[in-house]
Amino acid sequence: MNNSRRTFIKISALGAGGLALTTPALNALGNNFSVKTEKGLINATKNLKRSATYCEVCFWKCAAWAYTDEDNNIQKIIGNESDPHCNGRLCPRGTGGVGMYSDNDRLKTPLIRTTVDGEETFREASWEEALTLVASKMQEIKDKYGAESMALLKHGSPGSHLEHLFQAYGSDTVAEPAYAQCRGPRETGFGLTFGSWVGSPEPTDIRDTKCLVLIGSHIGENMHNTQVQEMSDAIDNGATIITVDPRFSTAASKSQYWLAIKPATDIALLLSWMHVLIYEELYDKKYVEKYGHGFDQLKEHVRTFTPEWAYSITTIKPDDIRRTARSMAAAAPSVIVHPGRHVTWYGDDTQRSRAIAILNGLLGSWGRRGGFYFKESIKVPSFPHPPYPTPKWGWEQIGEKYPLAQMGITNEVIKATIPGENEEHPIKGWFVAGTNLVSTVPQREVIEKAIESLDFMVVMDTMPMEITGYADVVLPECTYLERYDGIRSSTNREPSIALRMPAAEPRFESKPAWWISKQIGEKLGLGEYFNYNDYKEVIAWQLEQMGTSLEEMEKIGVKNFKRKSGPMYLTDGQDYEFTTPTGKIEFYSEKLKSLGHDPMPVYTPHEQPAQGFYRLNYGRSPMHTFSRTINNPNLNDLKDENNLWVNPKVARIEGLKNGQEVWLENQDGIISTFPIKVRVTERIRWDSVYMYHGFGHNNKKLSRAYAKGANDTHLITKVTIDPLMGGTGMRGNFVKFLTENPNKNTAI
Numbered sequence: 001m002n003n004s005r006r007t008f009i010k011i012s013a014l015g016a017g018g019l020a021l022t023t024p025a026l027n028a029l030g031n032n033f034s035v036k037t038e039k040g041l042i043n044a045t046k047n048l049k050r051s052a053t054y055c056e057v058c059f060w061k062c063a064a065w066a067y068t069d070e071d072n073n074i075q076k077i078i079g080n081e082s083d084p085h086c087n088g089r090l091c092p093r094g095t096g097g098v099g100m101y102s103d104n105d106r107l108k109t110p111l112i113r114t115t116v117d118g119e120e121t122f123r124e125a126s127w128e129e130a131l132t133l134v135a136s137k138m139q140e141i142k143d144k145y146g147a148e149s150m151a152l153l154k155h156g157s158p159g160s161h162l163e164h165l166f167q168a169y170g171s172d173t174v175a176e177p178a179y180a181q182c183r184g185p186r187e188t189g190f191g192l193t194f195g196s197w198v199g200s201p202e203p204t205d206i207r208d209t210k211c212l213v214l215i216g217s218h219i220g221e222n223m224h225n226t227q228v229q230e231m232s233d234a235i236d237n238g239a240t241i242i243t244v245d246p247r248f249s250t251a252a253s254k255s256q257y258w259l260a261i262k263p264a265t266d267i268a269l270l271l272s273w274m275h276v277l278i279y280e281e282l283y284d285k286k287y288v289e290k291y292g293h294g295f296d297q298l299k300e301h302v303r304t305f306t307p308e309w310a311y312s313i314t315t316i317k318p319d320d321i322r323r324t325a326r327s328m329a330a331a332a333p334s335v336i337v338h339p340g341r342h343v344t345w346y347g348d349d350t351q352r353s354r355a356i357a358i359l360n361g362l363l364g365s366w367g368r369r370g371g372f373y374f375k376e377s378i379k380v381p382s383f384p385h386p387p388y389p390t391p392k393w394g395w396e397q398i399g400e401k402y403p404l405a406q407m408g409i410t411n412e413v414i415k416a417t418i419p420g421e422n423e424e425h426p427i428k429g430w431f432v433a434g435t436n437l438v439s440t441v442p443q444r445e446v447i448e449k450a451i452e453s454l455d456f457m458v459v460m461d462t463m464p465m466e467i468t469g470y471a472d473v474v475l476p477e478c479t480y481l482e483r484y485d486g487i488r489s490s491t492n493r494e495p496s497i498a499l500r501m502p503a504a505e506p507r508f509e510s511k512p513a514w515w516i517s518k519q520i521g522e523k524l525g526l527g528e529y530f531n532y533n534d535y536k537e538v539i540a541w542q543l544e545q546m547g548t549s550l551e552e553m554e555k556i557g558v559k560n561f562k563r564k565s566g567p568m569y570l571t572d573g574q575d576y577e578f579t580t581p582t583g584k585i586e587f588y589s590e591k592l593k594s595l596g597h598d599p600m601p602v603y604t605p606h607e608q609p610a611q612g613f614y615r616l617n618y619g620r621s622p623m624h625t626f627s628r629t630i631n632n633p634n635l636n637d638l639k640d641e642n643n644l645w646v647n648p649k650v651a652r653i654e655g656l657k658n659g660q661e662v663w664l665e666n667q668d669g670i671i672s673t674f675p676i677k678v679r680v681t682e683r684i685r686w687d688s689v690y691m692y693h694g695f696g697h698n699n700k701k702l703s704r705a706y707a708k709g710a711n712d713t714h715l716i717t718k719v720t721i722d723p724l725m726g727g728t729g730m731r732g733n734f735v736k737f738l739t740e741n742p743n744k745n746t747a748i
């Protein structure tokens, strides 16, 4: 077990390695671990200043300490011991986060699109000029069409500063790919069933679970910190892990059961698990009776969904379906059928998430130790400002076809930008902040058409990512290590807050999002919404309201609070009202029925690959976050390109060798810009190929990431939209191999 733990829990190995600069574990991060300076190697004995921060490499937001030497070099980043998001240990990406700061390819000055000799290019501009241009364009759009026609597409911390600006300006046209391209379906599915969305971090009580079921969620490669730590502990404590994945993932390698499901058939498996639990009377009867709504309808609904029925669809043996269902029941209620996270797969994703939620309901795991705990967070008071104007329409109206969506739908905002697509809600301007849309949202052709139609587009980023190439104005934000930012307050077992303060001066001419928002606000005549000189004042005021202070938070970084909302788990027989229309866990949803959708999940077959084509499967690289870290000098050292996982049988049929470069062509004739090296492995089913998401950058300014590997998003041209919440199902694309360079005559 110890051995497997060491390979699995990369977080403790590398994270703890960060504590001592000379450990071999740190060397695993490569020589670029610390900031490269002209002064040569860093000196570990120097006096180091410690600054509180929370990580922005992904959205787990682990609190950390950044150490800066006397020469203003950030030397290392270490997890904050009192942070429940990380328990003092960062994942390798978080440890390597200093590379975001040290990367010399960073955006350095504001840029304005211009035409020189008939060719479009960027010229450097001062902040004053760039921000005046942004404000004047935003004003123009407001005067001509209304502020609603200016959209904010965002991800991560910069988003909240811009949201404030947008609300003051009069636009609620906001969306982020972390909803309709990521978590949306599970939030809607769990919301419909339990009345509460899952949220981030997920309230999964993994540390005390006896059985963890992962359905296309690969914790261990998906490096969300405390989930990985807790899963590792659960494994050590003898928990049963059941992994349903067409690929032999790291999690699968730690599992008692790896169910190598035929892609796109998960709902059939989930329904037959329900069948076994109900017809073998293994479900939690007391819990279901007390808290459930529509059990009888569900029982009737799943009557014919036997494991034999599911076998013919999923290729999972009936015996395995029964045994795994019994394992879950034996562990119940300390069992988690994990909601997953990136769940926009085949278009019926909200229903699949509903099926997962229902299964948890049958097992009685919601509100139970080792299942799902009742989460809590603490509210950060908002800094006083005049009331926001009320926009005439916003993200809800743009996505009105999907009344169950809880947030803006990025793809609908993109669509509404194309003339004629949404005449009532036309979008004319984009402010893009912290999202590399062209590598994030499929159907590049559609995005390009939308961008083409825009009156104005501004991108705020730290790096010259692909999306910046489409902008009229590019604004260089400084990295999270160089700025104050909003106080982190997320849900957890107990509420906590974390501070982010600058560990170093911003490099080049980069500036923080709060400053950029304030400047634009002032230029738009909205100065009263930005009644401070420095964001530090806002944070100090908020912290005082919360019973602490900036001085205290600078010393401790993280403050934990006691729960106020009551116990984390239900007590036996407790009366409890769920926030659903019936006050119960809704196995049967009247709401879905009234909206014309199936009130209980049904299995619908999805397209399978044609002869010679393979399903394009993709997922997380353990050492990277999406497309954002591929150029990071520290992390690029660990993984600089993606490979294409190909089953040996397929390699034989197609005549492919390990390490051979291939180009991929999808069902719509789209060809990968760059080749990708084949990795022949039994770890992927024969009907699919697999690659890490985020690679294949085509911006030459990303000196380390350019032309390394293939871009999965580029090959996703066919999407299936979830009729319940508008999410983008991305996993119905198929590729074939091209062994000759198809781009030979094309300059890239």
Ligand SMILES: Nc1nc2c(c(=O)[nH]1)N[C@H]1C(S)=C(S)[C@@H](COP(=O)(O)OP(=O)(O)OC[C@H]3O[C@@H](n4cnc5c(=O)[nH]c(N)nc54)[C@H](O)[C@@H]3O)O[C@H]1N2
Binding pocket: 056, 155, 156, 158, 177, 178, 181, 182, 183, 341, 342, 433, 434, 435, 436, 437, 439, 440, 441, 442, 460, 461, 462, 463, 465, 477, 478, 479, 480, 618, 619, 620, 625, 626, 627, 628, 629, 693, 712, 713, 716, 730
């Ligand atoms: N094909 C495919 N598409 C996917 C996915 C997939 O697996 N495959 N995953 C989906 C999921 S789950 C998600 S959540 C989304 C994520 O989608 P995105 O959030 O768009 O992810 P990235 O591509 O990493 O883009 C992040 C951008 O933010 C910039 N950035 C980083 N730090 C900062 C900062 O401090 N300030 C500013 N202003 N910018 C910063 C980076 O340079 C980068 O350009 O993608 C979705 N799309």
Ligand SMILES: Nc1nc2c(c(=O)[nH]1)N[C@H]1C(S)=C(S)[C@@H](COP(=O)(O)OP(=O)(O)OC[C@H]3O[C@@H](n4cnc5c(=O)[nH]c(N)nc54)[C@H](O)[C@@H]3O)O[C@H]1N2
Binding pocket: 058, 059, 182, 183, 215, 216, 217, 218, 219, 221, 222, 223, 224, 244, 245, 246, 247, 249, 261, 262, 263, 264, 265, 266, 340, 341, 342, 343, 345, 617, 618, 619, 620, 621, 622, 623, 624, 625, 626, 690, 731
């Ligand atoms: N290292 C790292 N960790 C991250 C991130 C990161 O960028 N890097 N991003 C974070 C974010 S925002 C998110 S949303 C999560 C995403 O993490 P997860 O939700 O865990 O999802 P994916 O990375 O999309 O993993 C996809 C898995 O689904 C499997 N799969 C593909 N098709 C099917 C199918 O039809 N059925 C089943 N059962 N399985 C299938 C794939 O083989 C793969 O193992 O990761 C988070 N953690």
Ligand code: SF4
Binding pocket: 055, 056, 057, 058, 059, 060, 061, 062, 086, 089, 090, 091, 092, 093, 094, 095, 223, 224, 225
């Ligand atoms: S999980 Fe890793 S990358 Fe994400 S916030 Fe935590 S340390 Fe940073």
Ligand SMILES: [Mo]
Binding pocket: 178, 181, 182, 183, 341, 342
């Ligand atoms: Mo995500």
